[in-house]
Amino acid sequence: MGANLFMIFWVLAISGFSSGQVLNCVDTQADSFCAAKQTAGFCSLQYYQDQYCSKTCNPRCATARGDPPPLTSSNVTNLINDVIKSSFGNVTTFKSSIMASILAIQNLVDQIKLQLQPVVRVDCVTQDKNIWAGKYLALCPANCNNLTIASLKLWGFIVYTGDSRICQAAIHSGTLNATGGLVKIEKTTGVQKYFGNTRNGLTSLSSTFYPSSFQVKPAV
Structure with a gap:
Protein backbone atom coordinates (compact mmCIF):
# COMPACT_ATOMS: atom_id res chain seq x y z
CA MET A 1 0.00 0.00 0.00
CA GLY A 2 2.77 2.37 0.97
CA ALA A 3 4.64 1.64 -2.25
CA ASN A 4 1.53 2.34 -4.33
CA LEU A 5 0.98 5.69 -2.62
CA PHE A 6 4.57 6.59 -3.30
CA MET A 7 4.17 5.75 -7.01
CA ILE A 8 0.96 7.81 -7.23
CA PHE A 9 2.66 10.76 -5.55
CA TRP A 10 5.67 10.46 -7.88
CA VAL A 11 3.46 10.38 -11.02
CA LEU A 12 1.49 13.40 -9.81
CA ALA A 13 4.69 15.29 -9.09
CA ILE A 14 6.11 14.57 -12.54
CA SER A 15 2.83 15.56 -14.17
CA GLY A 16 2.87 18.82 -12.29
CA PHE A 17 6.39 19.60 -13.42
CA SER A 18 5.78 18.78 -17.07
CA SER A 19 2.49 20.68 -17.31
CA GLY A 20 3.93 23.83 -15.75
CA GLN A 21 1.27 23.88 -13.00
CA VAL A 22 2.15 25.70 -9.79
CA LEU A 23 2.65 23.26 -6.97
CA ASN A 24 1.86 24.00 -3.41
CA CYS A 25 5.20 24.62 -1.79
CA VAL A 26 5.98 22.99 1.47
CA ASP A 27 7.24 26.32 2.78
CA THR A 28 5.31 29.11 1.03
CA GLN A 29 7.06 31.77 3.10
CA ALA A 30 10.48 30.58 1.97
CA ASP A 31 9.30 30.33 -1.63
CA SER A 32 7.97 33.90 -1.56
CA PHE A 33 11.26 35.08 -0.08
CA CYS A 34 13.16 33.40 -2.88
CA ALA A 35 10.92 34.89 -5.57
CA ALA A 36 11.43 38.34 -4.06
CA LYS A 37 15.18 37.86 -4.03
CA GLN A 38 15.12 36.79 -7.67
CA THR A 39 13.03 39.83 -8.65
CA ALA A 40 15.42 42.10 -6.77
CA GLY A 41 18.32 40.68 -8.73
CA PHE A 42 20.00 38.84 -5.87
CA CYS A 43 19.65 35.43 -7.47
CA SER A 44 21.25 34.24 -10.67
CA LEU A 45 19.63 32.03 -13.31
CA GLN A 46 20.52 29.08 -11.13
CA TYR A 47 19.24 30.99 -8.15
CA TYR A 48 18.43 28.02 -5.96
CA GLN A 49 22.17 27.35 -5.95
CA ASP A 50 22.88 30.98 -5.11
CA GLN A 51 24.03 31.91 -1.63
CA TYR A 52 20.83 33.87 -1.01
CA CYS A 53 18.49 31.16 -2.20
CA SER A 54 20.05 27.75 -1.78
CA LYS A 55 18.81 27.32 1.79
CA THR A 56 15.48 29.10 1.47
CA CYS A 57 13.98 28.07 -1.88
CA ASN A 58 12.34 24.82 -2.71
CA PRO A 59 13.70 23.68 -6.10
CA ARG A 60 10.43 21.83 -6.77
CA CYS A 61 8.51 25.08 -6.46
CA ALA A 62 11.01 26.85 -8.68
CA THR A 63 10.56 24.21 -11.37
CA ALA A 64 6.79 24.40 -11.12
CA ARG A 65 6.85 28.20 -11.53
CA GLY A 66 8.67 27.75 -14.81
CA ASP A 67 11.80 29.56 -13.67
CA PRO A 68 14.90 29.40 -15.94
CA PRO A 69 16.89 26.17 -15.83
CA PRO A 70 20.34 26.08 -14.26
CA LEU A 71 23.05 27.61 -16.43
CA THR A 72 25.33 24.89 -17.80
CA GLN A 117 58.57 55.01 -41.19
CA PRO A 118 60.75 57.79 -42.65
CA VAL A 119 60.82 58.17 -46.43
CA VAL A 120 64.29 58.77 -47.88
CA ARG A 121 64.69 60.03 -51.43
CA VAL A 122 67.76 58.26 -52.80
CA ASP A 123 69.58 58.14 -56.13
CA CYS A 124 71.06 55.23 -58.03
CA VAL A 125 74.38 55.37 -56.18
CA THR A 126 73.08 55.74 -52.59
CA GLN A 127 74.45 53.09 -50.24
CA ASP A 128 72.57 51.78 -47.23
CA LYS A 129 75.48 52.49 -44.88
CA ASN A 130 74.90 56.22 -45.44
CA ILE A 131 71.30 56.10 -44.17
CA TRP A 132 70.89 56.42 -40.40
CA ALA A 133 67.49 54.77 -39.96
CA GLY A 134 67.21 51.08 -39.08
CA LYS A 135 64.00 50.78 -41.10
CA TYR A 136 62.98 53.23 -43.79
CA LEU A 137 61.26 53.64 -47.12
CA ALA A 138 63.58 54.39 -50.03
CA LEU A 139 62.21 56.24 -53.04
CA CYS A 140 64.33 55.14 -56.01
CA PRO A 141 64.50 56.94 -59.37
CA ALA A 142 64.13 55.18 -62.71
CA ASN A 143 66.88 53.47 -64.72
CA CYS A 144 69.14 52.41 -61.82
CA ASN A 145 69.82 49.25 -63.81
CA ASN A 146 71.54 51.39 -66.47
CA LEU A 147 75.21 50.92 -65.64
CA THR A 148 76.19 54.00 -67.63
CA ILE A 149 74.32 56.05 -65.04
CA ALA A 150 75.65 54.20 -62.01
CA SER A 151 78.37 51.59 -61.99
CA LEU A 152 77.38 48.35 -60.32
CA LYS A 153 78.27 48.06 -56.64
CA LEU A 154 76.35 45.14 -55.26
CA TRP A 155 77.30 42.25 -52.98
CA GLY A 156 75.01 39.47 -51.83
CA PHE A 157 71.48 38.28 -52.50
CA ILE A 158 68.47 38.63 -50.21
CA VAL A 159 70.92 39.92 -47.61
CA TYR A 160 73.16 42.61 -49.11
CA THR A 161 76.26 44.26 -47.67
CA GLY A 162 75.76 47.68 -46.13
CA ASP A 163 77.92 49.30 -48.83
CA SER A 164 75.73 47.93 -51.64
CA ARG A 165 73.66 50.41 -53.64
CA ILE A 166 70.08 50.39 -52.43
CA CYS A 167 68.21 50.78 -55.71
CA GLN A 168 70.38 48.26 -57.53
CA ALA A 169 69.72 45.78 -54.72
CA ALA A 170 66.00 46.48 -55.06
CA ILE A 171 66.08 45.69 -58.80
CA HIS A 172 68.37 42.67 -58.33
CA SER A 173 66.08 41.19 -55.65
CA GLY A 174 63.02 41.65 -57.88
CA THR A 175 61.34 44.02 -55.44
CA LEU A 176 61.58 46.93 -57.88
CA ASN A 177 61.81 47.27 -61.66
CA ALA A 178 63.64 49.79 -63.82
CA THR A 179 60.84 52.37 -63.51
CA GLY A 180 61.80 53.04 -59.91
CA GLY A 181 59.49 53.45 -56.94
CA LEU A 182 59.18 52.93 -53.21
CA VAL A 183 60.76 50.01 -51.34
CA LYS A 184 61.19 49.14 -47.66
CA ILE A 185 64.73 48.74 -46.34
CA GLU A 186 65.51 46.90 -43.10
CA LYS A 187 69.03 46.94 -41.69
CA THR A 188 70.42 43.72 -40.21
CA THR A 189 73.71 42.71 -38.65
CA GLY A 190 76.63 41.69 -40.82
CA VAL A 191 77.15 38.07 -41.85
CA GLN A 192 80.29 36.07 -42.52
CA LYS A 193 79.56 35.33 -46.17
CA TYR A 194 77.49 37.00 -48.90
CA PHE A 195 76.66 35.02 -52.03
CA GLY A 196 76.32 36.77 -55.38
CA ASN A 197 74.34 35.80 -58.48
CA THR A 198 72.77 37.24 -61.62
CA ARG A 199 69.14 38.31 -61.45
CA ASN A 200 66.97 40.75 -63.37
CA GLY A 201 69.86 41.89 -65.54
CA LEU A 202 72.21 42.71 -62.66
CA THR A 203 75.05 40.63 -61.28
CA SER A 204 75.93 40.86 -57.60
CA LEU A 205 79.27 39.69 -56.26
CA SER A 206 80.11 37.38 -53.39
CA SER A 207 81.83 38.85 -50.36
CA THR A 208 83.29 37.93 -47.00
CA PHE A 209 82.23 39.53 -43.74
CA TYR A 210 80.86 43.05 -43.77
CA PRO A 211 79.78 44.72 -40.48
CA SER A 212 76.29 45.71 -41.64
CA SER A 213 73.65 44.30 -43.97
CA PHE A 214 70.22 45.18 -45.31
CA GLN A 215 67.24 43.51 -46.91
CA VAL A 216 64.86 44.93 -49.50
CA LYS A 217 61.12 44.33 -49.12
CA PRO A 218 57.98 45.64 -50.80
CA ALA A 219 56.79 48.97 -49.41
CA VAL A 220 53.26 47.63 -48.83
Missing part, protein backbone atom coordinates in the same frame (compact mmCIF):
# COMPACT_ATOMS: atom_id res chain seq x y z
CA SER A 73 28.17 24.79 -20.31
CA SER A 74 25.83 23.07 -22.76
CA ASN A 75 23.24 25.83 -22.39
CA VAL A 76 25.89 28.49 -22.91
CA THR A 77 27.18 26.74 -26.04
CA ASN A 78 23.67 26.47 -27.46
CA LEU A 79 23.00 30.12 -26.67
CA ILE A 80 26.19 31.22 -28.44
CA ASN A 81 25.38 29.08 -31.47
CA ASP A 82 21.85 30.53 -31.61
CA VAL A 83 23.24 34.08 -31.56
CA ILE A 84 25.78 33.22 -34.27
CA LYS A 85 23.14 31.61 -36.48
CA SER A 86 20.74 34.50 -36.09
CA SER A 87 23.45 37.02 -36.99
CA PHE A 88 25.57 35.18 -39.56
CA GLY A 89 23.50 32.23 -40.75
CA ASN A 90 25.97 29.56 -39.66
CA VAL A 91 29.19 29.03 -37.74
CA THR A 92 31.32 28.77 -40.90
CA THR A 93 30.19 32.20 -42.08
CA PHE A 94 30.90 33.56 -38.60
CA LYS A 95 34.46 32.16 -38.65
CA SER A 96 35.03 33.61 -42.11
CA SER A 97 33.80 37.00 -40.93
CA ILE A 98 36.13 36.88 -37.93
CA MET A 99 39.12 35.99 -40.12
CA ALA A 100 38.27 38.77 -42.55
CA SER A 101 38.08 41.22 -39.65
CA ILE A 102 41.45 40.06 -38.29
CA LEU A 103 43.08 40.46 -41.72
CA ALA A 104 41.55 43.92 -42.10
CA ILE A 105 42.87 44.97 -38.70
CA GLN A 106 46.33 43.57 -39.53
CA ASN A 107 46.33 45.47 -42.81
CA LEU A 108 45.39 48.66 -40.95
CA VAL A 109 48.21 48.13 -38.46
CA ASP A 110 50.66 47.56 -41.33
CA GLN A 111 49.51 50.76 -42.99
CA ILE A 112 49.98 52.72 -39.76
CA LYS A 113 53.47 51.27 -39.31
CA LEU A 114 54.25 52.18 -42.89
CA GLN A 115 53.18 55.77 -42.31
CA LEU A 116 55.44 56.01 -39.27
Whole structure:
Protein backbone atom coordinates (compact mmCIF):
# COMPACT_ATOMS: atom_id res chain seq x y z
CA MET A 1 0.00 0.00 0.00
CA GLY A 2 2.77 2.37 0.97
CA ALA A 3 4.64 1.64 -2.25
CA ASN A 4 1.53 2.34 -4.33
CA LEU A 5 0.98 5.69 -2.62
CA PHE A 6 4.57 6.59 -3.30
CA MET A 7 4.17 5.75 -7.01
CA ILE A 8 0.96 7.81 -7.23
CA PHE A 9 2.66 10.76 -5.55
CA TRP A 10 5.67 10.46 -7.88
CA VAL A 11 3.46 10.38 -11.02
CA LEU A 12 1.49 13.40 -9.81
CA ALA A 13 4.69 15.29 -9.09
CA ILE A 14 6.11 14.57 -12.54
CA SER A 15 2.83 15.56 -14.17
CA GLY A 16 2.87 18.82 -12.29
CA PHE A 17 6.39 19.60 -13.42
CA SER A 18 5.78 18.78 -17.07
CA SER A 19 2.49 20.68 -17.31
CA GLY A 20 3.93 23.83 -15.75
CA GLN A 21 1.27 23.88 -13.00
CA VAL A 22 2.15 25.70 -9.79
CA LEU A 23 2.65 23.26 -6.97
CA ASN A 24 1.86 24.00 -3.41
CA CYS A 25 5.20 24.62 -1.79
CA VAL A 26 5.98 22.99 1.47
CA ASP A 27 7.24 26.32 2.78
CA THR A 28 5.31 29.11 1.03
CA GLN A 29 7.06 31.77 3.10
CA ALA A 30 10.48 30.58 1.97
CA ASP A 31 9.30 30.33 -1.63
CA SER A 32 7.97 33.90 -1.56
CA PHE A 33 11.26 35.08 -0.08
CA CYS A 34 13.16 33.40 -2.88
CA ALA A 35 10.92 34.89 -5.57
CA ALA A 36 11.43 38.34 -4.06
CA LYS A 37 15.18 37.86 -4.03
CA GLN A 38 15.12 36.79 -7.67
CA THR A 39 13.03 39.83 -8.65
CA ALA A 40 15.42 42.10 -6.77
CA GLY A 41 18.32 40.68 -8.73
CA PHE A 42 20.00 38.84 -5.87
CA CYS A 43 19.65 35.43 -7.47
CA SER A 44 21.25 34.24 -10.67
CA LEU A 45 19.63 32.03 -13.31
CA GLN A 46 20.52 29.08 -11.13
CA TYR A 47 19.24 30.99 -8.15
CA TYR A 48 18.43 28.02 -5.96
CA GLN A 49 22.17 27.35 -5.95
CA ASP A 50 22.88 30.98 -5.11
CA GLN A 51 24.03 31.91 -1.63
CA TYR A 52 20.83 33.87 -1.01
CA CYS A 53 18.49 31.16 -2.20
CA SER A 54 20.05 27.75 -1.78
CA LYS A 55 18.81 27.32 1.79
CA THR A 56 15.48 29.10 1.47
CA CYS A 57 13.98 28.07 -1.88
CA ASN A 58 12.34 24.82 -2.71
CA PRO A 59 13.70 23.68 -6.10
CA ARG A 60 10.43 21.83 -6.77
CA CYS A 61 8.51 25.08 -6.46
CA ALA A 62 11.01 26.85 -8.68
CA THR A 63 10.56 24.21 -11.37
CA ALA A 64 6.79 24.40 -11.12
CA ARG A 65 6.85 28.20 -11.53
CA GLY A 66 8.67 27.75 -14.81
CA ASP A 67 11.80 29.56 -13.67
CA PRO A 68 14.90 29.40 -15.94
CA PRO A 69 16.89 26.17 -15.83
CA PRO A 70 20.34 26.08 -14.26
CA LEU A 71 23.05 27.61 -16.43
CA THR A 72 25.33 24.89 -17.80
CA SER A 73 28.17 24.79 -20.31
CA SER A 74 25.83 23.07 -22.76
CA ASN A 75 23.24 25.83 -22.39
CA VAL A 76 25.89 28.49 -22.91
CA THR A 77 27.18 26.74 -26.04
CA ASN A 78 23.67 26.47 -27.46
CA LEU A 79 23.00 30.12 -26.67
CA ILE A 80 26.19 31.22 -28.44
CA ASN A 81 25.38 29.08 -31.47
CA ASP A 82 21.85 30.53 -31.61
CA VAL A 83 23.24 34.08 -31.56
CA ILE A 84 25.78 33.22 -34.27
CA LYS A 85 23.14 31.61 -36.48
CA SER A 86 20.74 34.50 -36.09
CA SER A 87 23.45 37.02 -36.99
CA PHE A 88 25.57 35.18 -39.56
CA GLY A 89 23.50 32.23 -40.75
CA ASN A 90 25.97 29.56 -39.66
CA VAL A 91 29.19 29.03 -37.74
CA THR A 92 31.32 28.77 -40.90
CA THR A 93 30.19 32.20 -42.08
CA PHE A 94 30.90 33.56 -38.60
CA LYS A 95 34.46 32.16 -38.65
CA SER A 96 35.03 33.61 -42.11
CA SER A 97 33.80 37.00 -40.93
CA ILE A 98 36.13 36.88 -37.93
CA MET A 99 39.12 35.99 -40.12
CA ALA A 100 38.27 38.77 -42.55
CA SER A 101 38.08 41.22 -39.65
CA ILE A 102 41.45 40.06 -38.29
CA LEU A 103 43.08 40.46 -41.72
CA ALA A 104 41.55 43.92 -42.10
CA ILE A 105 42.87 44.97 -38.70
CA GLN A 106 46.33 43.57 -39.53
CA ASN A 107 46.33 45.47 -42.81
CA LEU A 108 45.39 48.66 -40.95
CA VAL A 109 48.21 48.13 -38.46
CA ASP A 110 50.66 47.56 -41.33
CA GLN A 111 49.51 50.76 -42.99
CA ILE A 112 49.98 52.72 -39.76
CA LYS A 113 53.47 51.27 -39.31
CA LEU A 114 54.25 52.18 -42.89
CA GLN A 115 53.18 55.77 -42.31
CA LEU A 116 55.44 56.01 -39.27
CA GLN A 117 58.57 55.01 -41.19
CA PRO A 118 60.75 57.79 -42.65
CA VAL A 119 60.82 58.17 -46.43
CA VAL A 120 64.29 58.77 -47.88
CA ARG A 121 64.69 60.03 -51.43
CA VAL A 122 67.76 58.26 -52.80
CA ASP A 123 69.58 58.14 -56.13
CA CYS A 124 71.06 55.23 -58.03
CA VAL A 125 74.38 55.37 -56.18
CA THR A 126 73.08 55.74 -52.59
CA GLN A 127 74.45 53.09 -50.24
CA ASP A 128 72.57 51.78 -47.23
CA LYS A 129 75.48 52.49 -44.88
CA ASN A 130 74.90 56.22 -45.44
CA ILE A 131 71.30 56.10 -44.17
CA TRP A 132 70.89 56.42 -40.40
CA ALA A 133 67.49 54.77 -39.96
CA GLY A 134 67.21 51.08 -39.08
CA LYS A 135 64.00 50.78 -41.10
CA TYR A 136 62.98 53.23 -43.79
CA LEU A 137 61.26 53.64 -47.12
CA ALA A 138 63.58 54.39 -50.03
CA LEU A 139 62.21 56.24 -53.04
CA CYS A 140 64.33 55.14 -56.01
CA PRO A 141 64.50 56.94 -59.37
CA ALA A 142 64.13 55.18 -62.71
CA ASN A 143 66.88 53.47 -64.72
CA CYS A 144 69.14 52.41 -61.82
CA ASN A 145 69.82 49.25 -63.81
CA ASN A 146 71.54 51.39 -66.47
CA LEU A 147 75.21 50.92 -65.64
CA THR A 148 76.19 54.00 -67.63
CA ILE A 149 74.32 56.05 -65.04
CA ALA A 150 75.65 54.20 -62.01
CA SER A 151 78.37 51.59 -61.99
CA LEU A 152 77.38 48.35 -60.32
CA LYS A 153 78.27 48.06 -56.64
CA LEU A 154 76.35 45.14 -55.26
CA TRP A 155 77.30 42.25 -52.98
CA GLY A 156 75.01 39.47 -51.83
CA PHE A 157 71.48 38.28 -52.50
CA ILE A 158 68.47 38.63 -50.21
CA VAL A 159 70.92 39.92 -47.61
CA TYR A 160 73.16 42.61 -49.11
CA THR A 161 76.26 44.26 -47.67
CA GLY A 162 75.76 47.68 -46.13
CA ASP A 163 77.92 49.30 -48.83
CA SER A 164 75.73 47.93 -51.64
CA ARG A 165 73.66 50.41 -53.64
CA ILE A 166 70.08 50.39 -52.43
CA CYS A 167 68.21 50.78 -55.71
CA GLN A 168 70.38 48.26 -57.53
CA ALA A 169 69.72 45.78 -54.72
CA ALA A 170 66.00 46.48 -55.06
CA ILE A 171 66.08 45.69 -58.80
CA HIS A 172 68.37 42.67 -58.33
CA SER A 173 66.08 41.19 -55.65
CA GLY A 174 63.02 41.65 -57.88
CA THR A 175 61.34 44.02 -55.44
CA LEU A 176 61.58 46.93 -57.88
CA ASN A 177 61.81 47.27 -61.66
CA ALA A 178 63.64 49.79 -63.82
CA THR A 179 60.84 52.37 -63.51
CA GLY A 180 61.80 53.04 -59.91
CA GLY A 181 59.49 53.45 -56.94
CA LEU A 182 59.18 52.93 -53.21
CA VAL A 183 60.76 50.01 -51.34
CA LYS A 184 61.19 49.14 -47.66
CA ILE A 185 64.73 48.74 -46.34
CA GLU A 186 65.51 46.90 -43.10
CA LYS A 187 69.03 46.94 -41.69
CA THR A 188 70.42 43.72 -40.21
CA THR A 189 73.71 42.71 -38.65
CA GLY A 190 76.63 41.69 -40.82
CA VAL A 191 77.15 38.07 -41.85
CA GLN A 192 80.29 36.07 -42.52
CA LYS A 193 79.56 35.33 -46.17
CA TYR A 194 77.49 37.00 -48.90
CA PHE A 195 76.66 35.02 -52.03
CA GLY A 196 76.32 36.77 -55.38
CA ASN A 197 74.34 35.80 -58.48
CA THR A 198 72.77 37.24 -61.62
CA ARG A 199 69.14 38.31 -61.45
CA ASN A 200 66.97 40.75 -63.37
CA GLY A 201 69.86 41.89 -65.54
CA LEU A 202 72.21 42.71 -62.66
CA THR A 203 75.05 40.63 -61.28
CA SER A 204 75.93 40.86 -57.60
CA LEU A 205 79.27 39.69 -56.26
CA SER A 206 80.11 37.38 -53.39
CA SER A 207 81.83 38.85 -50.36
CA THR A 208 83.29 37.93 -47.00
CA PHE A 209 82.23 39.53 -43.74
CA TYR A 210 80.86 43.05 -43.77
CA PRO A 211 79.78 44.72 -40.48
CA SER A 212 76.29 45.71 -41.64
CA SER A 213 73.65 44.30 -43.97
CA PHE A 214 70.22 45.18 -45.31
CA GLN A 215 67.24 43.51 -46.91
CA VAL A 216 64.86 44.93 -49.50
CA LYS A 217 61.12 44.33 -49.12
CA PRO A 218 57.98 45.64 -50.80
CA ALA A 219 56.79 48.97 -49.41
CA VAL A 220 53.26 47.63 -48.83
